[in-house]
Amino acid sequence: MALSELDRGRTTPPASNLDALFRPASVVVVGASNERTKIGGRLLSHLLRYGYTGRLYVVHPSDPAVQGVAAYRSVDELPADSALDLAIVAVPAVRVPETIRSLAHRGVRVAVIVSSGFGETGDAGRALEDEVRDCARRSGMRVLGPNCQGVANTSVGLAASFSSVFGRTEEVPDGTTAVISQSGAMAAVLTELSSGHVDGVRYWAATGNELDLTVADLVAEVATDPGVRVVQVYLENMRAADRLVQAARTAHERGAAVLVLKAGASEEGARAASSHTGALAQEDKVVDAFLSRHGLVRARDARQMSELARLFAGRKKPRGNRVGIVTNSGGLGVLLADEAAVNGLAMAEFGPDTRTRLTETLPPFAATANPIDVTAQLLSRPELLGAAIRAVEAEPGVDVVVVALGILGDYYDLDRILADVVELDRRTEKLVVVCWVAGDAAMPGRLAGAGIPTYDDTAATMRALGAFVAHARHVERERRADPQTSVPTARLTGPLPRAAGGPLSEAAGKRLLRSWGLPVVDGRLAVSADEAAAAARELGFPVVLKVSAAGLAHKTELGLVDVGIGDEAELRAAAARMLAATEANVHGDGQVDGLLVEPCLDGGLEMSVGLLRDPSVGNVVVVGAGGTAAEVLADVQLLIPPLTTELVREAIHRLRVAPLLHGFRGAPARDVDSLVRLVLDLATTPAVLAGQVASLDLNPVLVMPSGQGSVAVDVALTPGHPTSDIKEGR
Structure with a gap:
């Protein structure tokens, strides 16, 4: 069959049109096996186990039936009148291109290639990938993989994966979580760690080599499902970053969230640029800034991902960052209070009515300030916990109730404690979180089973809660943002001056900045x-x-x-x-x-402002401490456009040198407004928007006393690509 036969009347569908992947009316497994220890056998076994109800076909060159399903000897022998949505390909790599051509001829909409032996193995494997990619593009077929572990949608009984997570004793239940990963093993790890803490996993996919479909494409698809509250993502590169941003925005509009575990550093990002900006803005900091700017919540490891998912998969959202803590241990209370401060949470101040109520209810030696310590009297008076949490629930200055219980075991009325906490959670719209440290090993599972986010560590509790509150604040700020914040990419009417692979001369750089209206x-x-x-x-x-x-x-x-x-x-x-x-x-x-x-300019505080063009996320704006000690201080904040005045001010406020800007030990307060304007103007300069600046370092920028402005003193500008022989005149 000539490829030209596939071209006629076929176009590549948009990545969002992925019903055939996650909700196929029909599935064909090419390479199915009766041996469940083989990949093709596990794939079919999982499909049958989870009760896929669509039309199921299998292809086997010799067996008339595979695991009880009638088999066809080749793709070409499949019923001619049957539309085929999804194909799972589990044949040796050398046979994959021809298999894909046959599937394309049959009009298959999506193929999942679980076979390995492609780009990950070298030039020969990359050549096979090129064949598959060419055929898919010509036919309009979408491809997941190769070298992936498949796809699942438990809400329709689709478990088209050979991952061991679908072969465990208990089936993965349908729920409000999705797991999308470049790594199949990590997808399984994230699923296992979430088990018992979230209600279930609806969508599951591992993208492998990403010949066509990427993690971002799949996240964009599952984010549209109103039944999904949280998407857990494992990434090894930032491919299709703009699509990931759109997916996050879609999720936020529905009240859902995207959590990201990002591993690995790109070669381009790790390379230090020639300017100070490039040396300070390493790749991982860029990733952090990008994820933070777009409300993608970052996890540092798989366990932290599980900790975050417990909160984000729940039905409640935080109303604010004020925390009220009820505990049976003063030590746990102190540890939680310490972690609250680190994670952007505030310890709530109790009003007089709450303090009176607590004083009347608790033992005279109990701590009635926040955190509340009901003391070891909980052993003989189990009603104390319920009384304390009701008082905190009624306190208008509390947004989140944290119940922290340590080393509770056989001597305690655990059923009463469980009932009190569950009743509180069901009664109030306030967020309720439990920190259960040591003690009865079954209680965390019982609490989580009742839908209450439960942790076994003080730091993990407040770290996850801080991220949850920060995300809610981000979503609310984006909802309020001026639509004009989104600045379209500009096109220049002329090229930048050319430099021989490095920065322009300082005179040429300053001339450009003046022409852009920046203070020099x-x-x-x-x-x-x-x-x-x-x-x-x-x-x-x-x-x-x-x-x-x-x-x-x-x-x-x-x-x-x-x-x-x-x-x-x-x-x-x-x-x-x-x-x-x-x-x-x-x-x-x-x-x-x-x-x-x-x-010579006197009276200015030395700051720095810069820009780096990242190959994955685009422009990165840097603001920080300046002067000759900038690299030593490494006190910078990275910002991903589009920017707002609020975002820039917050970034400057987070700097360690921020107190110097507001007046310190008798020194005058600085013109922070002018520094904010400089950052905003730089980010919206046409040459910057057009991607024609590879890096720009303004160091120092002298920030004068209030009302006197800011001015760039030294400039190092490297064009994105040499496009002109413009003479640098005087």
Whole structure:
């Protein structure tokens, strides 16, 4: 069959049209086996076990039936009048391209290739992938895999996977969670760790080599299901980042969330750029900033993913960050209070009515402030817990009730304690969380089985709760955001100047920034000591003198910057020294403009602003402490556009040097408004929006006292790609 036969009238459907993957009316397993220890045998066994109710076909070259299902010897012999939605391909890699061609000819909409031996094995495997990709694109068929563990939708009895998670004693129940992973093993791990803590997993998929469909495509699909509250995602790269953002936005609109466990660092992201910005903005920080900006909640490991899912899969949302803690252990209360502060939570202040109620109810030696300690009297007076949590429930200043119980065992009325907590959870709209440390081993399961998020560690409790509250705040802020915040990509009318693989000369970079309307220190470019002296007289002493040359970085260390020159004689001597030193330090294609003469500016606080073009997520804006110690301090915040004034202000406030901006030990408060404007203006500059700036480092940016503005003093700009031979004139 010629490929041209597949081209006629066929187009590739959009990635969102994936009903055939998750809700197929028919499934064909190519490579099914009677031996359940083989991949093809496990696939079919799981489909049968979970009760798939659609039309099921199997292909086997010799057996008339496989696991009780009538078999066809080839794809071509399948009933001609049967539409085929989903094909599961479990044949040796060398046979996959021809199998895909046959399936495409039959009009199969989606193929899941579980076979390995493709791009992960080298050039020969990549060639096989290319064959499959070419056929799929020509036919319009979508492909999941190869080298993947399959797909499942438990709500329709579809378990088209050979993963051991579907072969365990208890079936994976349908529920409000989805698990989408590049790794099949990690998909199984996430499912197992969530078991008993969430009501079940509806969608499950492992994408493998991602020849066609990506994690982002599948997340975008499952995020539309109103029955899904949380999507757990395992990623090893940030492919299709824009689609992942759209999926998260879709989930947020429905009140759902996307949790991400990101592993691995790309080569491009790990590479430090030539500017300070690139050195400080390592890949993992970029990933953090990207996920945070778009409300994708990051887990650091598989267990933390499970901890997060317990809250996000529940029906309740936090109303705020004020926590009321009831415990039988003062120590647990202190540990939880410590963790609350670390995770952006506030310990609620009880009003007089609550304090009175607690004083009247609890023993006189009990702690009635937050956290409330009902003491060991809980052993003989089990009603104390119910009384305390009712008081906290009624307190209007509490958004979340945390019940922390330690080392409760046989001597305690555990049934009464369970009933009190469950009754509270069902009675109130406030979020209820339990931290059960040691004690009766069965109680966490009993509490979780009643739908209450339960943890066995104080740090895990507050870490998950902090992330849950922060996400709710993010969603609410995005809901309030001005639609104009989303800035379309701009196209420039002309190219940027060209540099030989590095930054433009400082004079050229500053000229560009001025043309973009950004605040840059005034200056003159001179090619001789005489011109430099004339420029200094015009600007007024004292001045700064520095060499301007393309590709030249770290001028201070090379002795090519002199600050505070007070008279003409000193300037001429410095100019002669720098011109001589330039010949020794500028090599290759580095083009020397001359000497920059600029006024000395006093009274400014040194900050830095920068930009890095990341290959996966696009522009990354950096704001932080500046000056020659910037790399040592490493005090930066990364921002992913589109930006808002609120986002930039919050980022600046998170810096360790933030107190210096607001006045410290008698120093004047700084013009933070102008620094915010600089960051916003940089992010929306047409050249930046068009992706024509690979990196930009403004260090230092002097932030003057309030009302006096901010100004960039040093500039290192590297174009995204050389496109012009524009002469860098004076």
